[in-house]
Amino acid sequence: MPVLGVDVGGTATKAVLVDDAGAVLDVRSRPTPRRGPSVVPEVLDLVAELAWELPAERIGVAVPGIVDERRGVGVFSENLGWHDVPFKDLLADRLGRTVAFTHDVRAGALAENRIGGGRGAHTMLFLPLGTGIAAALVTGGRVHDGDGYAGELGHVDVGHGEPCLCGGTGCLEAIASASAIARRYTALTGREVCGAVDVARRVEAGEPEAAAVWDDAVEALVTALAWTASVLAPEVVVVGGGLSGANGLLLDPLAKGLSARLTFQREPRLVPAALGGLAGCHGAALAAIADHRGEPCR
Amino acid sequence: MPVLGVDVGGTATKAVLVDDAGAVLDVRSRPTPRRGPSVVPEVLDLVAELAWELPAERIGVAVPGIVDERRGVGVFSENLGWHDVPFKDLLADRLGRTVAFTHDVRAGALAENRIGGGRGAHTMLFLPLGTGIAAALVTGGRVHDGDGYAGELGHVDVGHGEPCLCGGTGCLEAIASASAIARRYTALTGREVCGAVDVARRVEAGEPEAAAVWDDAVEALVTALAWTASVLAPEVVVVGGGLSGANGLLLDPLAKGLSARLTFQREPRLVPAALGGLAGCHGAALAAIADHRGEPCR
Structure with missing residues (x-):
């Protein structure tokens, strides 16, 4: 069938x-x-x-x-x-x-939970980092929808003070989405880039401006994940989007930052999305x- | 039976x-x-x-x-x-x-969801403000446990920079719990009070120091509720604890602050706990x- x-x-x-x-x-x-x-x-x-x-x-x-x-x-x-x-x-x-x-x-999130990177997790966050940032939660093995309004982790205030297209201030999406990383790098250096993957390459090449923009994004994501760990306590966070394969550049610093930030809360495993x-x-x-x-x- | x-x-x-x-x-x-x-x-x-x-x-x-x-x-x-x-x-x-x-x-949370202030809500946050702040979520009509670790809204960083007993910094509990309100009022004025209810009375009497401490607590709670509205989109937030009956002092400013903070997200109804x-x-x-x-x- x-x-x-x-x-x-x-x-x-x-x-x-x-x-x-x-x-x-x-x-x-x-x-x-x-x-x-x-x-x-x-x-x-x-x-x-x-x-x-x-x-x-x-x-x-x-x-x-x-x-x-x-x-x-x-x-x-x-x-x-x-x-x-x-x-x-x-x-x-x-x-x-x-x-x-x-x-x-x-x-x-359903697919990553059933057949992907978060297979079998009872409580899971799916966090694809793309042009925007939307997330989805699995609680009790089911995807939580909040009548369609849940999962807007891209529009929580992580405290950076910059405006967001949504009308809010300090939104995660405005500093940590793939498009925000590229845009902020260009704003800082005047150099055009082909998206966040290009910025990632410059971080690996040791360029300080690229590293500064990247660190801002990681720090903001750590803040968002620390909240999520405290309130939802997911066993696993499945990170998606084009950058999620970059373990050394993204998942490792996220895990390290989260570990330093949390006190008694459960630390989620961070894994890359499997289904791209x-x-x-x-x-x-x-x-x-x-x-x-x-x-x-x- | x-x-x-x-x-x-x-x-x-x-x-x-x-x-x-x-x-x-x-x-x-x-x-x-x-x-x-x-x-x-x-x-x-x-x-x-x-x-x-x-x-x-x-x-x-x-x-x-x-x-x-x-x-x-x-x-x-x-x-x-x-x-x-x-x-x-x-x-x-x-x-x-x-x-x-x-x-x-x-x-x-189960009781407030079945027979209390959040009766019938599919998605709900229960937020008792006491000596500490712990919350509980109802998603899909069931209480979410995260293997026992979920609901620690008291230990998310709302950005005030003060230390918390948990070892973290900026925790909601350290500024907005009933005991934090009383403690911060005494630290500010040198005057002992009988808990947050006493501070609330002084706010009503128009005392500026009490109002300052109270506003800090409300602002921090608005930050926490804005996150919750974005990520979980509860239909209703049931506020518990001794202060929850103080509509004019607590629920009204919370609702107003939340309304100003949210852009496209669903605004939850804020109601006092019914079961005390x-x-x-x-x-x-x-x-x-x-x-x-x-x-x-x-």
Whole structure:
């Protein structure tokens, strides 16, 4: 029984076809339609096209932003510019069958918890560091949704005092996201870089300005993780995004900083995400399987 | 079928006898044995005495500190000075029957969520402001335990820079607990007070020093609640402790501060705890009922 998982990302829409056992049968990637008045019908067309190319018994679809899974509604997406779109119903109409509808980061957390870096953890934080920072929590083996509002670790005040696009001040995202690292490096040095990976290379090459920007990001992430350890006590934190493989540069300093900051709290294991950019579509497929079984596992 | 719930507090041990419908049949309060080499057998004796006085079909017992409910172990209590005490087994031996064993604040959260101020909330934070500050989370209608380590909102760094007894810096508890409010007022003015309630009275009387100490506490609580709203998105925050009834002085400024701080996040309703100092024993009784039914509801 093949299952299709589709992850509508800010830039690319990815799809994975898996078998019963979760083995990958096929993968696709397409540009996501641009924001604008026709973005919703174009997204529906794209999902229909992928469903036609990769025939499956069940389909799960994940979208970004604020997502109310219980009502099946995409409440808000800054990047794609939609408000209150009843995706679950629209997808069912367009595809002629029931579709599992979920949130991209929570889908990623589900996948990392079931088949990825946090396999088997009862309590887990999934922290993908990308253009923005959104996180997702697993508590009691289930992904916590807070009616669609949970997981906004990117918009907690870590005390750096700089403004954030959200209107807040001191947000984690404004200092520690991949795009913030690149932007702050350019602001400091006047030198353009190809993203945070480029800044990471300069840190490894021993460039002090790059190291300063990097250390700010690590320090802010330590603050956010120390809070999370105190309040949620995850066994494991699964760090995702393009930088998560850089153990020596990211996970090691994070673990060291966290260990120095915590007193009696439980220190989580920090591990890199195992599913990379496919976590969201794997999670959408898992959501489709869970929906089919009537499980409340999300 | 009467059920007995016992809450072993730092100072007083309280017991409530309830019927099937949760109606209170009787209440007791005793001094908790002091910390020392015999504290554990003395606590066991006290519970046995209460169980003899208030005969019940089922018994639940809650204790403070770090509690591992799954293993039935009191891992650590600063106040009562114990480490790794297998309370569930010891209580079963002492009482000759199975006892539900739980954590005082998580028991309080369970009670406030089922029969108190946060009745029916799917996602809830219970925040009792006492000598210390510990919190408990309800996610997906269940109390989150993090293997006993979750809920330490009192020991997150809210940025005030003062040291905390835990060894950390900037902890919420060191500025916003009832005892911190009293201590900081005395440090500022040299005047002794009878706890935070006394400081609250002075705020109402228009005393500037009292207002300054109070505002610091409110500001720190707003920071902690803003984090919680971003990451956990509770529908409701149930504020407990002796000050929680002071709407105009506590809940109103908290709600106003939180509203000013949050941007796109969901604002939780702030409500006072309904069960007062009996939340813990009500929760212990509910845990006993849930254990009996084989529910995983904690």
